Amino acid sequence: MTKEPDFDAVVIGAGISGLYQAYRLREMGYRVLGVEGSDDIGGVWHHNRYPGCRIDSESEVYGYFWNDQLMQEWNWSERFAAQPEVLRYIHRAAEIMDIRKDYIFDAKVNKAVFDEKNNFYTIGFQQPYRAPLTARFVFSALGPLSTPQMPNLPGINTFKGESYHTANWPRDPNGFGPAKLDFSGKRVGVIGVGSTGVQTIQEMAKVAGHLTVFLRDPNWCTPLGNGRMTQERMDYIKSNYQEFTAKCDASLAGFPHEFIQKNLFDVPKEERDATLEELYEGPGFSLWLGAYQDVLSDPDANKYVSEFVAQKIRERVKDPQTAESLIPKDHGFGMKRVPLETGYYEVYNQENVSLVDLHATSITCITPEGIETSDGLHELDVIIYATGFDAVKGSWNRIDIRGVDGVALKEEWDKGLTTYMGMQTPGFPNFFMLVGPQSGATFCNIPRCSAMAIDWLSDMMIQAKEAGVQRIEPELAAAESFTLYATKLQGKLLLGQTNSWFTGVNQNIPGRDKREVLLFVGGNPRFQAYCNDVRENNYKGYVMS
Template sequence: MAPTTAKGVTPIPDYDAIIIGAGMSGLYQLYRLREQGLRVRVFEAGTNVGGTWYWNRYPGARFDSESYSYGYSFSKELLEEWDWSEHFAGQPETLRYLNHVADKFDLRRDIQFSSRVTAATFNEDSRGWTVTLEDGSSFDTRFLITAIGPLSTPTLPRIEGRDDFKGQSFHTARWPHEPVDFKGKRVAVIGTGATGVQTIQTIAGQVGHLTVFQRTPNWCAPLHNGKIDAETQKQIKAGYPEMFARCQETFACFLHTPDPRGAFEVSDKEREAFYEKLYGERGFGIWQGNFRDILTDRKANATISDFVARKIRQRVKNQAVAEKLIPRNHGFGTRRLPLETFYYEVYNRDNVDLVDITETPIERITAAGIKTSAREYEFDIIIYATGFDALTGAFDKIDFKGAGGARLKDKWKKGPETYLGIMVHEFPNMMMLMGPHTALGNIPRSIEYSVDWVTGLVRFAQANQLTRLEATPEGVESWTDHVKALGVGLLSNEVNSWMTGINSNVEGKQTRIIARYSGSAPAYRARCDEVAAKGYAELRLG
């Protein structure tokens, strides 16, 4: 706990700032606050840095943003010395990169590992926060910054008997640190979202037999990954300034941005050729660089959905299986798009079966495997690729109590309410990195902006001897209404997904909400910049 001072004087906290999480946002926030000369401590639940890339060690885990657009941009020296080996780096390489960053900038000395935060309480008298860890220890701080990630709380399916299974079982986001031996094993994968797709396509050739249990098929498009040769490496490094400038200009900070044309402003032949071109190119171009109206106009969306459905039928030999892999309840790109490498060809293998659990639901997990309404399956390994309690889930795991004892979980019961996605009324001196209602997109680009904005606010408070920064109820209402308005007309907000706050495996999260900012990243930054330029006058300062 903090040392006390003379009577009547505010106690000196243990730290000027505490950051929860040592992933990509936590590391950069630590770097920036240390530049300001602040006493900072990071508490990290894991045994090392990396966040997403520490926890998600499943086979095939990798970027779907181009590696060079994903790394930090703040250090020219770092950009020059790090060589990405692939256009879309795998998890081991990304984790090495983040460890390199932690070592290069000597960040570990201010990080406490194996330290899970369970509670954080605001104290009106000290105008600071008390942060409590799982072991019962607690620390005081003036500023509390959450760097806990939008996709960091895994969820397991609510299926009876999960604990009865005698073989190995794990969630993709809690993969064992030691290698898993698949040779000759009977393996089940439950889930066909992005992590399921990457896992399935990677292990299909290693296992004895693979059974995929699918509830909702997803539209997927080819990743077209490849090694980066020496000449390309040179070009990438020479082009970093222009590339990062482009990321600042595009809608979602990717290298791709929507085509200005509508899907019906070209001939059928031109549209088909454009889709073929996008399908053959690397990365998110087919999602982020497609016609401007495919995510808002049902008829326009049907043209790209029909195109990708034809591709699935061409790639999967058994047409009955192909039809099961084609989504019927949402259009292409209205849920986050998984990028794949020969995923559909997996279902041409003799050792792979697809089970549609809308036809034959899973009734329970047994000691030997999985029982559906049709039959019992025996497995050696069960893999749960069942996703995350997204956007608000990581906040729900910590008991945040603000001014007057307000509980964040109660406040957000009907959906998040934030100011700029960074602050919450009644939670003074608490700032969220990549919280609900912020611009996500190519996340590291958004992380750097959010960290720099928070750092600017802290710098302003220090310079003006402010000890209390709080969002006003009017500011929160205005921003939350703005975020909701931006979602009107988007086909994605009519779909059940983590982007609309739906998670059938989490109690109370079966109603669609607007949990993400769906406007452009440049517009988001312009609004935040305006607030800063006016001296943060929209906040309650004291």
């Protein structure tokens, strides 16, 4: 005789995607429980409260678009909203969904084991006071950038000053932003120059007595183009939300930018350069996702744009040697996610800022007094680690997920990542991933693209409920076919030939030096078409029983 689970569904995670998925399941009549490892909702926006943190999506296309009340009442204050405002928005959305009551907090999942006899998962928690629970279906909304990664350096815990990781920043106990820390007059060191590092460096340069940036691999950064959101523009947006969302849905990555349907060298040089100048000034990802159609796939076109951006860096940074250190040599423009900035390069012209090029020297260890390099000791009062995440797979790898015959998901993925539309892996029935490896929402404007994946999954779950389905699993052949499709698409873009978190390479993790297909880079419309074809053909590739 089989047992009944405690819940029909469990949603792991209370970020933007998890909250919406839990809401959809509840509204369609599932007995659902949300579990969140932290003490509150918000996901990355709850944890990442470092100074300068903000979205790189235009505010009007970042969020929920299924609730007219929220869309009409909410007024963004900036074109690219800062972290406190984004978190405040999420809290307001949760109020409208009345979803908090369906969650338990301080419940960090460390195990999910499939029971083949009963077709449900037993979920265990890191906190010893949390009893295990059972659920028929598991929806893991863990986030592709939610497992912080410290650098692999000796002596980190010996430092006597203040140290912070940007993804675990002290919080304001009475607000949505960072704690009110005073860095004025202090000697601050920042390790890391990805999107987070760039934002942090811009703010630290304003207040630190001296700021030392430890640079290993520079990124191509372009202006954010931020500004105040006028009420007139906000009113226009509210009257035309459908226009904005339709543009995002038709674009490669869910942003309001469209590639120019011409090849770069088919355009006269004067016109081409004028266009690049305009795109460089923003807003947002204008140059990355709105340039000529061949810039991300043709090496010569990419080299041209890379040299254009390199020249911008040389113009903005006064010291030629510093400028050259800030120009990437290991990848072309757009091969990694492009950090957006406001006066970032000008920071290096300030007398209170110095750059340590880790290609010319190297960090040997962290000492009680600061950071030791092969050139000597840099004495510091504060070290900020802007060293990113164990991206995309990391959040799933940290949980002991067991499927049919007790097979571990991490071990299966170590052999080679195979998914069906980035939503499930064969051999792991009833276990769904939101914004995970090979999902169309991962290389995308996540709130917009994840909502479409959640709506698709929710349609399937409605049919499953009506049919009394207790087990949903992808066929191996279907998953292999989808993964091959994702592999071919990635191979067409230059980013697929570049070492980055996009391709699973992480220098801070032993053994993570081989590229793999973690993203679906074929674009939003192509991913939607694939998913819709599966649905219209009676969910082909799935076995439901």
